[in-house]
Amino acid sequence: MRKNILNDDNLYSDMLTELQAMLSEELDKPEGLRSYDTIAEITSAIAEISGGAVSDEKAASAADDITASLFANEKRSMINMVSKYLSVISACIIMLIAFNFVSLNSFGANLFDAVVSSRDDGFVIDFSIKNPGSAVTPVNPADDYTLTTGVYATTEGVYATTVVYATTYTTGYAVIPAGTTGSPTEPQYVADTTGAPQNTRPTGSSVTQKSADTNASAPNTTTAPASPAGNPGDTQGSGNVPSATDDPERITIAEHLMRECQYDDFTPCAPIEYDCVDPYIPLTDFSSEHMTDSDDYYFAFSDEEHQVDIIIEKYNDPDDIPQLIIPISEASHWKITGEVGAIYIFHKDDRMCAVFVYDNCVYTITGYNFDESFEDFAVSFRVPIQN
Amino acid sequence: MIDKESCNRLINQYYKEIYNYCYARMNYDKAAAEDCTQEVFVTFFSKHGKLEETSNIRLWLYRAADNVIHAYFRKNDTSAVSIEDSPEAQNIPDRNTPSPDEGSDTLLDMLDDDERRIVEVYYDTDYGDRRSAAERLGLTMPALYQRIHKIKNKIRNVKSKQ
Numbered sequence: 001m002r003k004n005i006l007n008d009d010n011l012y013s014d015m016l017t018e019l020q021a022m023l024s025e026e027l028d029k030p031e032g033l034r035s036y037d038t039i040a041e042i043t044s045a046i047a048e049i050s051g052g053a054v055s056d057e058k059a060a061s062a063a064d065d066i067t068a069s070l071f072a073n074e075k076r077s078m079i080n081m082v083s084k085y086l087s088v089i090s091a092c093i094i095m096l097i098a099f100n101f102v103s104l105n106s107f108g109a110n111l112f113d114a115v116v117s118s119r120d121d122g123f124v125i126d127f128s129i130k131n132p133g134s135a136v137t138p139v140n141p142a143d144d145y146t147l148t149t150g151v152y153a154t155t156e157g158v159y160a161t162t163v164v165y166a167t168t169y170t171t172g173y174a175v176i177p178a179g180t181t182g183s184p185t186e187p188q189y190v191a192d193t194t195g196a197p198q199n200t201r202p203t204g205s206s207v208t209q210k211s212a213d214t215n216a217s218a219p220n221t222t223t224a225p226a227s228p229a230g231n232p233g234d235t236q237g238s239g240n241v242p243s244a245t246d247d248p249e250r251i252t253i254a255e256h257l258m259r260e261c262q263y264d265d266f267t268p269c270a271p272i273e274y275d276c277v278d279p280y281i282p283l284t285d286f287s288s289e290h291m292t293d294s295d296d297y298y299f300a301f302s303d304e305e306h307q308v309d310i311i312i313e314k315y316n317d318p319d320d321i322p323q324l325i326i327p328i329s330e331a332s333h334w335k336i337t338g339e340v341g342a343i344y345i346f347h348k349d350d351r352m353c354a355v356f357v358y359d360n361c362v363y364t365i366t367g368y369n370f371d372e373s374f375e376d377f378a379v380s381f382r383v384p385i386q387n
Numbered sequence: 388m389i390d391k392e393s394c395n396r397l398i399n400q401y402y403k404e405i406y407n408y409c410y411a412r413m414n415y416d417k418a419a420a421e422d423c424t425q426e427v428f429v430t431f432f433s434k435h436g437k438l439e440e441t442s443n444i445r446l447w448l449y450r451a452a453d454n455v456i457h458a459y460f461r462k463n464d465t466s467a468v469s470i471e472d473s474p475e476a477q478n479i480p481d482r483n484t485p486s487p488d489e490g491s492d493t494l495l496d497m498l499d500d501d502e503r504r505i506v507e508v509y510y511d512t513d514y515g516d517r518r519s520a521a522e523r524l525g526l527t528m529p530a531l532y533q534r535i536h537k538i539k540n541k542i543r544n545v546k547s548k549q
Contacts, residue, residue, distance in 0.1 A: 005495070005506050005509075005510065005535075005538070005539065005542065006495070006542065011535070011539060012536070012539075015532045015535065015536070018514050018517075018528075018532070019411075019528075019529060019532060020411070021514075022528060022529070023411060023412075031446075036445055036446070036449060038527075038529075039408065039449075040404045040407070040408070041527060041529045041530065042411070042528075042529045043404075043407035043408045043410070043411040044403075044404075044407050044529070044533075045529035045530070045532050045533045045536075046407070046410070046411040046415075047406075047407040047410050047411065048533055048536060049532060049533065049536045050415050052410050052415055052417050052420070053407070054402075054403060054406055056403075059399070059402045059403050059406070060399060062398075062402060062406075062421065062424070062425070063395055063398040063399045063402050064395065065425075066394075066398050066402075066425050066428050066429065067391060067394045067395045067398060069425075069429065070394060070428075070429060070432050071391055071394075117461070122457075124457055124461060287443055287446075289443065289447065291434040292433070292434050293434055294434070322454060323454065323457070323458065325453055325454060325457050327453070
């Protein structure tokens with residue numbers, strides 16, 4: 001030891017190599033399990049040891065520069081916005097004509113194709129390539145098919161439980177009996193708003209992170225919401241998270257997606273097949289962000305053995321959809337076609353990630369500790385059709 | 388658009404953290420890290436009209452940093468390189484560490500008990516065991532390495548003055 005610290009020529013490079021290994025280990029974890037405190041500590045050590053750390057003064061100066069740049073840009077963007085609107089009318093005419101042709105021939109088609117490129121640490125999907133020519137083959141309106149009951153229906157056994165905002169409501173779609181056949185041009189189901197929310201999300205409040213056992217109290221209401229007919233598992237008192245007598249876990253993945261998105265009047269695509277995935281796997285993490293050009297929803301479902309992450313990014317404009325990074329290096333990847341259109345699958349070891357775009361929404365579905373049958377779950381995502 | 392003061396406060400709060408993250412993942416390239424850090428914040432404020440609407444600013448900044456880093460590698464047709472191949476990492480100062488000489492015992496004697504213990508932990512364990520050893524000292528691994536770095540600098544500074 002007495003000699004090592006003094007003549008260890010590889011000390012710093014060894015430490016940096018090990019710190020990079022720690023960083024990779026942390027980044028390989030699902031986003032919901034990462035510790036950003038740990039990441040910050042590791043990268044701070046890397047910067048300091050390698051001589052790349054910035055001083056407080058330099059950081060403050062850089063911050064000032066960025067702020068100045070932002071507010072200088074703001075004026076320019078206003079000018080650009082004005083000139084953009086002047087041409088929008090003429091553009092609309094062309095778009096209407098184009099979409100008329102598209103809608104006649106591409107029901108259910110996903111206009112988004114993508115370019116997938118690989119990097120050393122994963123893949124990048126570029127959805128900016130729009131290729132109507134490679135869209136999903138339109139479903140022939142004359143074809144019959146069988147719709148399976150399940151997710152999109154509030155059937156018996158599905159509990160309508162109190163949600164954080166002290167409002168009980170039943171969402172979902174009308175019951176479709178098994179064996180129903182029909183044409184995709186006809187609405188198969190409508191949003192069932194029976195027992196619509198008695199209270200909307202409080203204005204001005206941000207969406208807080210919710211988990212199955214959160215104790216966040218709702219802002220108002222003192223009445224116990226009524227339990228929708230036909231749904232066992234009545235609600236408990238107002239304002240609180242379901243008590244132990246209720247069964248908050250008896251909510252399917254699809255229902256969770258619909259419930260949270262419904263606050264923003266948005267009905268997402270949702271899965272209807274759960275062969276390898278427990279439909280009632282607990283929701284352990286949820287967050288949403290509302291930004292200028294998109295609304296993002298992050299769901300994490302997990303039990304002792306598995307985890308399913310679903311990220312829905314709803315963009316106002318298809319041009320705003322950025323490149324998507326799949327941080328799974330050396331993964332097998334392929335493209336399949338579901339009802340939602342092209343679905344890109346990335347698979348390595350016990351991790352599978354499925355990505356697709358539908359209606360300006362990017363869906364990223366990641367499964368941990370599932371076998372290849374997780375693909376069936378991802379492919380089963382269906383398009384909501386409303387009147 | 389968020390007001391200027393809030394902008395500046397948020398950037399000051401997260402600048403170093405995001406810079407360090409970009410720097411660590413961009414082959415220790417300071418200039419590239421600075422550029423990418425700036426782009427992260429510009430992108431953030433272009434998307435967020437109100438801070439109150441963002442439930443997890445830190446997570447969003449890291450996500451944006453990931454996207455910026457990947458775009459940088461794609462644009463520059465580069466990828467992460469090993470430390471041995473990184474020209475920036477070649478400048479890491481330990482390559483000029485002087486060889487031990489008759490004064491080496493004196494150099495070690497100037498370390499206090501804590502510093503000696505830390506050096507012992509580092510050199511008596513390998514990577515796999517070092518984490519638990521560091522925890523017994525009340526340190527995380529990155530903190531242990533930073534202390535080793537400081538001790539090395541301390542020794543070097545004394546040596547250079549002799």
